[in-house]
Amino acid sequence: MKKDFIDIQDFSPEELFHFISLIETVKEATKARELPNLLHKASLAMIFEEPSTRTRVSFEVAMSNLGGHALYLRPGEIHLGARETIADTARVLSRMVDGIEARLLHHRDILELAEYSSVPVINGLTDLQHPTQVLSDVFTMYEHSGKVRGLNLTFVGDSTNVANSLMTIATKMGINYTQATPKKYQPLPELLKTAEENARKSGSLLQITEDVEDAVKEADFIYTDLWWWVGQEHEAEERLKAFMPRFQVNSRLLSLAPDHALVMHCLPASRGMEITDEVMDGERSIVFDQAENRLHTEEAILIALIYPRLKQPLTTENEIVRQRIENILSKFTY
Numbered sequence: 001m002k003k004d005f006i007d008i009q010d011f012s013p014e015e016l017f018h019f020i021s022l023i024e025t026v027k028e029a030t031k032a033r034e035l036p037n038l039l040h041k042a043s044l045a046m047i048f049e050e051p052s053t054r055t056r057v058s059f060e061v062a063m064s065n066l067g068g069h070a071l072y073l074r075p076g077e078i079h080l081g082a083r084e085t086i087a088d089t090a091r092v093l094s095r096m097v098d099g100i101e102a103r104l105l106h107h108r109d110i111l112e113l114a115e116y117s118s119v120p121v122i123n124g125l126t127d128l129q130h131p132t133q134v135l136s137d138v139f140t141m142y143e144h145s146g147k148v149r150g151l152n153l154t155f156v157g158d159s160t161n162v163a164n165s166l167m168t169i170a171t172k173m174g175i176n177y178t179q180a181t182p183k184k185y186q187p188l189p190e191l192l193k194t195a196e197e198n199a200r201k202s203g204s205l206l207q208i209t210e211d212v213e214d215a216v217k218e219a220d221f222i223y224t225d226l227w228w229w230v231g232q233e234h235e236a237e238e239r240l241k242a243f244m245p246r247f248q249v250n251s252r253l254l255s256l257a258p259d260h261a262l263v264m265h266c267l268p269a270s271r272g273m274e275i276t277d278e279v280m281d282g283e284r285s286i287v288f289d290q291a292e293n294r295l296h297t298e299e300a301i302l303i304a305l306i307y308p309r310l311k312q313p314l315t316t317e318n319e320i321v322r323q324r325i326e327n328i329l330s331k332f333t334y
Contacts, residue, residue: 002309004114005122005301008131008168009194013202016135016173019300020148023139026303027296030065035299037067038307044070045093046124047080047102047113054267054294055124055132059101062298071097080109090116099306120305127161127229133266134165136297138173140290141221144262149174149202154219154257156180156212156247157274158239159187162225162266167191167206171198176205180215182242212247216257223264224249224274243274250276254284262286 008016029035044063048056056072063070080089090113093100099120104110107128114121123131142148153175155163163179167187170177177195179187186208187195199206209215216222227239249263263279265287271277280287 002118002120003305004117004120005131005305006110006114007123007129008134008165008172009198011172013172013174016138016169017148019135019304020139020142022300022304023135023293023296024142026299027293030296030299035065038303039063039066039068039098039310042066042068042098042306042310043096044068044302044306045073045097045100046070047073047078047100047104048124049080049103049105052103052124054291055101055103058294058298059122059124059302061295062302065295065299066302068098068302086112087116089113090121091118094118098310099302120309122301122305125161129165130161130266131165131169132294132297132301133162134169135301136293137166137223137264137266137290138169138175139297140264140286140293141175143289143293144286145220150176152176152178152218152220153223154178154180154215154221155223155225156215156249156253157224157243158185158227160225160229163187164191166223167195168198171195171202171204171206174202174204178205178207178209178215178219180209180212180247182247183210184242185239212253213256216253216261219257219261221262221264222249222254222257223266225266226268226270227274240273248274248276249279251278251282254279264290267291 026035044059046056046059060070078089080086086109094117097119100117101122101124102110102113103124104126107126110123110126123129138148141151145151153170155166158181164187167177195206227243228236263285265275265280267287269275269280271280279285
């Protein structure tokens, strides 16, 4: 039976903690160049409907580190949802690859892709969720604090796909989650309802507020993201008025937080808007630790979803094939 990675809500708290342990293990092995080729000869189709730096590079390098291959499929190179249905694309790719990673504009499309795919599908970002990013973020917080449960995480800004997934994973894993944002840009009611239920089960605290100054007073980590994204460009002026300057993560806001509070951003950043250069490049920023940890998070996800499905050949069989190939090559003359 296949397991997809579409939404953090699909995983139990125990499974998420297992992922944190797996990421820690594979990061150590990768750094020591001791990561085994667990995905030897496996292939990953990577579908991107919009540009990407961290998601594309992390998945491609992760497959290479694990002995596999990643195929980048950008807009216009396949007929996803245009001349070919999403369902048919899923069926075709499933016959050729061992997994599919997709960054799609609409969340409904990745749900359809996963429904018709017979191989694991990984959500590399949609308009609603960004689960691989936030799993990496929790691991980064764990690296810097030594714990997960009981941390105080404050998100400042718009209810982006990252914020949606952060709220979910925080309330699942016992992290106290506060989001400071203007009322118009607060989380969708259905997502908030799910997070409230998660918080009741995990014992975490959940707060959505417009009082950004109060929101950061007990924060261990302060997180921000872009104020507008693809498809929201026409709202830029309105959003700028709503968020600037009060919801900007700057030195003034950081001074209201505990001295140990660290700053996070999923990137790309609009420097000088949601976050200032001084803060992003400062000693309390762990932004680039987050970016690096995307690689090890993708390694862990790929191992967890694809490796158990592979039927790895025995070493003796590999040796027989190698000898056969060498015997044939010995007959060539150049």
